[in-house]
Amino acid sequence: MPRKTTLPAHQARSRESLTRLVKATIEVLDKDGIEGATIPRIAARAGLSPGAVYRRFPDKDALMREVCLRVFESNYKHTKELVAVDRWKDKPLPEVARSVIALTLKGHRQHRGLLRALLFFIWQHPDAAFVRRCDEMEWKTFQDVADLLLTRRSEIRHPHPESAIRFAMLMVGIAAQGVLVLPPDPKDLSRLWPDVDAQLERELPRMFLRYLGVKE
């Protein structure tokens, strides 16, 4: 009967190579995408042989899920710190919104390859419970940002500020994902659509604020 869970690492050596394994997986995913992330390649990058992977993880899927959850968890914490910071004190909604959008775009641009690979992994994943966990983490991240923006609800003329903020944030997230993370790369699109990226950076805040009905 195959082992179901990831084994704990008893020795220091093992803990180190587990760390290297996770790091290597992230790097390979970012560089070679989900289809280029084979066990031999990941193991080699971590300075291990393929067999060694199976000492820590019951199968490839468990390694990938671990990486997925770590990345999303880290992103969640990062966002939580960001919205808590008192940099936002006294700043009016347009300025906060602009910063939030700019940071969202920056994050998606920086981690394009990794995010793309993880999305593909989740989208093709058969285990509904795992997918739900990922969705929930993304949702919580989302909600934290929405809550920050909602503290300026008096500046919003849209009849339903709560749902409008959520909807506008959804659009920002989906746009960042659609334009910056998913294929085709903006550079390949530039023949048909020069500077989508710059337009996104400029027009997304405008759309956001106009939709909410904020005086600029």
Added chain:
Amino acid sequence: MPRKTTLPAHQARSRESLTRLVKATIEVLDKDGIEGATIPRIAARAGLSPGAVYRRFPDKDALMREVCLRVFESNYKHTKELVAVDRWKDKPLPEVARSVIALTLKGHRQHRGLLRALLFFIWQHPDAAFVRRCDEMEWKTFQDVADLLLTRRSEIRHPHPESAIRFAMLMVGIAAQGVLVLPPDPKDLSRLWPDVDAQLERELPRMFLRYLGVKE
């Protein structure tokens, strides 16, 4: 040396089974997704054996590309007819925009599985020339709709109506894709976000028109 191109069908029987093959591929893609679309399954659905596929197509990739191009071509023609229809005569921009958005959403909802599968296929495709052809077809479809909306440019207060229309349409397309086509299915998301679909239908036109600066 393997054959490079798809052979013509000399007999009526062959032409029929080619049609069945394309139809079967579309159905299997829509139902089972890209990873469920195996040659044996497609062939069986078309009432053929796996080997028969290779009489018309040099490999699986050629069959898939053919299907891709046919679907996008058909969508392009469909859109071209739609915008040309004089149903739009004398209708003000808000009404046209609402119809266009509603039709876009409807199309994405109806063909969710197929569109998802084709997107995954294109996104993973190594041949840049093929990907470019698909992008161009989508772009032309896009442009036709933008042109229709641009005939009402006097109603648009945004300083750059042309690029604003293109950007707003891009957002509509990406939103439809992100919410309706890509995982998770709206029904699975309903726990976290009840009625995204209805909200999309209601709020997308509002966002569209407010961004362009149209008097409602």
Added chain:
DNA sequence: TGTACATCAGTGAACGCGCGTTCACTGATGTAC
């Protein structure tokens, strides 16, 4: 502090599963006379 033993960590060649692809063959269709 040393030593013997148990357990853990890692190796890498070999295995096997799934699916695309081939190929020797049968049957169907078209064509020349």
Added chain:
DNA sequence: TGTACATCAGTGAACGCGCGTTCACTGATGTAC
């Protein structure tokens, strides 16, 4: 119109490639006395 022959259409079992996974083995680390 009938017949012989060439070509096309299709079959389905077998093949093979790639990648995840295993397993017999070596080496490293920790532990009991």
